Amino acid sequence: MKIIKFIFILTITSTLFFCCGATKDKTMYALQKKPPFKVINAEVSDWVGGQPGVRGLKVSISIDNKNIKLDSLYFRNQKTALELLVNSNPSTYIGIFVTSKGINDYIIDKDSTKEFGNSPKSTSKNIPFKINDNEAVVSYKNQTKRYYYKISKIKKIN
Template identity: 45%
Template sequence: MKALQILSIVIILFGFSQCGSMQFDKNPPFKIISATYQNWVGGQPGVKGTNVKIQFTSTKTIQFDSIYFDNRVAKLETKNSNDNLLIGYFNTSSIKRDIILDANPTKELKNPVLEIKKFPFDLKENEAVISYKINDEIKYYKINELIKVNSTNLLK
């Protein structure tokens, strides 16, 4: 019974240490000017996605890595025109990959293995987390107010 108590305490402490390692940076070396997202639909049935655009300013060089949004992860792309711009492209298409179904199970071994990963953050609909590196240390910053842009808003 005592071993069970010690094991449960170790598991609880390990669980809290995992949450503590993913704390958000309160004072990042950049300032978010605007953060928007837009859903899009392609020309073929089932082809769709979401683009997240983040405009920022910074006096330091920052290596942006990923964006976590809508229970998905995407690599961030940096666009430098007049303003610094980060873009995350999320493919939400419903087109399925071809899988092999056969009476002979050895032919089905070529099918890709489905990976189920737990999403590391609990986010609301208009929240996102971006990861970036400074001095080889990965940091996370939470954006609380992403604004949804409709295609009708773009025409104004």
């Protein structure tokens, strides 16, 4: 009888832990429908660095509320920090993404058959949002709580 009680209590406890964890993940990244700011302009442009093969994307976001500080940007399966342009009116934030592949890691061995199938590492990360190529999610803090807002229709400029 003690074994049945133990198994029953263990099952209930495990279920509660798993349920609480699943609920936290879904609400942790909930998107806001009405943020305390308005997005005035959102655009993405390509940039090329000084070294051969170095390039990326620059995302610029302008908002109308100087009291809100945007801190992170999720865009095209990547995340980066946002930086506020000094003395910008309206408040303009810039996020930089490097899209060049860089140096690839390969298996190097005396036996060339062990090198078969070399492929570069994947640079994409799994972000907690499902967004299209012309959408982004910004994160910001309002007092002590973190919020997320999805920006649609980011303009591509040349």
